Amino acid sequence: MISIEDRYFSLSRILLLVVGLWPYQKSKLARLQFICFFSILIIFIIFQLTTFITSKCTANFVIKVLSLVFVCICMIIKYYSFFINSESIRYLMEQLQRIYDDLEDSNEIAIIEKYGRYAKCYTAILITFIICSVCMFTGALIWPDILQIISFTNKSRPRQLQILTEYFIDQEKYFYYLLLHINAAICIGLTSTVATGTMLIAYFQYMCGMFIIASYRIQNALKIQISQDIIVQNKKLAHSRIKSAVDIHRKAMEFCIYLISKFEISFFFLIIFGVMTLSLNIFRIFQIASSTCNADELSISFIIGSISLLYMFVANLVGQEITDHYNYIYIAAYKIRWYIAAPNIQKLLLLLIQRGNKTFGLNIGGLFIASIQCFATLANTSLSYFTVMYSVRQ
Template identity: 90%
Template sequence: MISIEDRYFSLSRILLLVVGLWPYQKSKLARLQFICFFSILIIFIIFQFTTFITSKCTANFVIKVLALVFVCICIIIKYYSFFINSESIRYLMEQLQRIYDDLEDSNEIAIIEKYGRNAKCYTAILTTFIVCSVCMFTGALIWPDILQIISSTNKSRPRQLQILTEYFIDQERYFYYLLLHTNTAICIGLVSLVATGTMLIAYFQYMCAMFTIASYRIENAIKTQISQDIIKHNKNLMYESIKNAVDIHRKAMALSINLVSKIEISVFFLIIFGVMTLSTNIFRIFQIGLSTRNADELSISIIVGFISLLYMFIANLVGQEITDHYNYIYVAAYKIQWYIAPLNIQKLLLILIQRGNKTFGLNIGGLFVASMQCFAALANTSLSYFTVMYSIRQ
């Protein structure tokens, strides 16, 4: 028996183990790891909010703080949501393994392996991107200090973090401890973001594979080249093939709905804070670019803004793929020579075609359906908020 966990989820498993979120790892050490990492993220946000106590809260200052606070809130929501839904994630993995084991047709196995490889490619590419982002992010934080070390001048400049925080201690004296905490929080946050995101992408890729298998079974239920006599002789086999197609199609829908229902609330808040993250960081990019030449702050805002936009795009792209693959079975039902099939099979195909009028997608609370249209709407909303903030500044 081939394990899809070892074959297609190996990199996701490593990433989730690093941040203590692997659903099969429930030891006391893993729970302690989760508590430690979650506490680091929470403390990091708290000490960003404490800057409002010791600083003058102008509009620009508030936006500067919130531009990073919002993305940290998104990470914490995703991190905690994945932890509390670990049982559902494990159940889904077991269901996918069971469906994979039930496949006997070599073409169907090839279909599901193709989408498994797509999932691995998504994971590898996004992991590489996040590693580069971590290096750039931490580099932007320590670059001023590096310049001071290699500079020929003996005059020392006060050291401060590029991310606004208030620990109520001497930041100059404890600079490297604070830098360690900041870099640790960033690494944990970005790794957990890509680990949970790629795991969900992999799951939905398997849903797409199941929809494609359903379409394949429909298309092969009736062969255009065979004669009427052979169809009558094999009508029971045809009926079973179509029934199996409908069965795996319904399973894919049920698993998709089940997964979305578990993370629906967290995704709703992710959408809200994701839009605000993108808006505030676009504002920061324009603000820094027009008023100062602080390359470190500018690079941080560009990285955060690009990550939020990319995450929003990929989430909606996956949702669009689910909707498109869901419709494939109805396209297949239209294309086959249904009119030469026995009457009972024609009735079954007619029901399938009629059901094709109902759309299906990853619906979030009845307000958002993951699709490219939704991505365009969210991006447009982010730009609208940016326009409002920029006009108020003016």
């Protein structure tokens, strides 16, 4: 028996093990790991918000702080939601394994393996992007110290964190300890975001594969021409193929609905904070570029904005793929010569065609359906908020 966990979820498993979220690992050490990492993220947000106590809260200052706080909140939402739904993630993994084990047709196995490879490619690409982002982000934080070392100057300049935080201690004296905490929080947050995101993307890719398998079964069900003098055995075979297509189609829909129901609230808040993160960081980019032109701050805002935009795009792209693959079943059921089939087969095909008339996708709270159109709407909303903030500033 082939394990899809080992073959197609190996990269996601490594990332989830690193941040203590792998659903098959429920030891005390894993829970302690989760508590430590979650505490680091929470403390990082708290010490950013404490700057409001010790500093004058101007509009620019509030935007500067919240532009990073909101992205940290998104990381915490993903991290915690995945932890509390670990049993559901494990259950879905077991369901996928059962579906894979039930496949007997070599073409169907090839289809599901193709989408498994797509999931692995998504994971590899996003891991590469995040590694580059972490390196750039960390480099922006320590760049002033690197310049001082390269310049070989004996003058000691006051060291300052590029991220606004207030730890209520001497930041000059404990600079490297504070920098270590900031870097740890960023690495944990980005790693957990990629780990959870790629895991969900992999699940959605398998759903696309299941929809394609349903289409394949429909297209091949009536290859044996059904006529008045056809043998009963072939009629039963065609009927069995259509039933199996309806069955895997139903399983794919149930799989999708179940997964969305478990993460619906967290996805809703991610959309809100994601839009605000993108808006604030676009504003920060224009603000820095038109005034101080601080390269370190500019790079940090650019990296955060790019990650937010990419995450928003990939999430909606996957949602669009779900909708498109669902529609393939309707097209397949409509194009085959259903009128020459037996009455009981026609009823099953009619059921699929009726289902196809209703749109299906990743529906978040009845307000958002993940798609390219939804991505465009969210991006336009972010730009609208940025325009309002920029016009008020002017």
